[in-house]
Amino acid sequence: MPELRKGVCRGRAKLAQPQQPQETRKQTRNQGRKRGAAAVIEVGRPRTRLAAKRLKEEEEHPQVVVISERESDILKELVKDNKEKEAVMGDDSGGLSANKAPEQEEEGSTAPFPERVQFGGSPMYRIERKLGKGGFGQVFVGRRVSGGNERATGSAAMEVALKFEHRNSKGCSYGPPYEWQVYK
Numbered sequence: 001m002p003e004l005r006k007g008v009c010r011g012r013a014k015l016a017q018p019q020q021p022q023e024t025r026k027q028t029r030n031q032g033r034k035r036g037a038a039a040v041i042e043v044g045r046p047r048t049r050l051a052a053k054r055l056k057e058e059e060e061h062p063q064v065v066v067i068s069e070r071e072s073d074i075l076k077e078l079v080k081d082n083k084e085k086e087a088v089m090g091d092d093s094g095g096l097s098a099n100k101a102p103e104q105e106e107e108g109s110t111a112p113f114p115e116r117v118q119f120g121g122s123p124m125y126r127i128e129r130k131l132g133k134g135g136f137g138q139v140f141v142g143r144r145v146s147g148g149n150e151r152a153t154g155s156a157a158m159e160v161a162l163k164f165e166h167r168n169s170k171g172c173s174y175g176p177p178y179e180w181q182v183y184k
């Protein structure tokens with residue numbers, strides 16, 4: 001009796017697929033079309049007025065897409081982000097550099113700074129480069145130009161950081177800021 005060899009069916013013509021009912025075939029064709037349309041939209045050419053309108057809106061108001069493996073991660077990030085924002089915006093103490101009130105910053109930035117300063121019984125300081133700015137004021141390098149001596153430290157040192165705070169700033173609303181007392 002002849003034995004069946006392995007792979008004898010390989011060359012055989014495929015069995016005819018059972019015919020789909022007319023309705024189903026139509027659906028499949030339409031699905032194919034939809035897929036094609038989506039691909040066209042993906043490359044940027046809208047095919048309908050609505051799609052064009054949406055594309056225009058997206059271009060005008062681009063959305064930030066957060067990519068994360070799990071949705072919960074995105075939520076966690078958003079909550080964390082919002083909490084951080086609230087913490088910064090809600091702190092009115094002025095201790096955070098990022099918490100800047102625009103109008104105060106405006107005032108502080110536009111107010112002219114003196115070329116030299118002298119405070120209390122301190123030596124005279126020339127204002128040099130800006131070091132940075134905080135919520136209510138700006139900080140500059142002060143170089144001693146008169147008074148003091150080579151070994152002087154503290155408020156009579158050769159080089160100091162001088163912070164200017166506008167008297168109308170929020171930080172001065174209730175008199176000299178507490179920060180000043182701490183520095184003293």
Ligand SMILES: Nc1ncnc2c1ncn2[C@@H]1O[C@H](COP(=O)(O)OP(=O)(O)OP(=O)(O)O)[C@@H](O)[C@H]1O
Nearest residue numbers: 094095096097131132133134135136137139161163
């Ligand atoms: N001694 C210093 N040496 C170098 N840079 C300084 C010095 N002091 C302040 N700065 C710079 O100036 C920036 C503002 O300092 P500041 O003390 O005003 O910050 P802040 O406490 O956040 O502000 P604010 O008290 O007005 O809210 C700092 O972020 C830092 O870059």
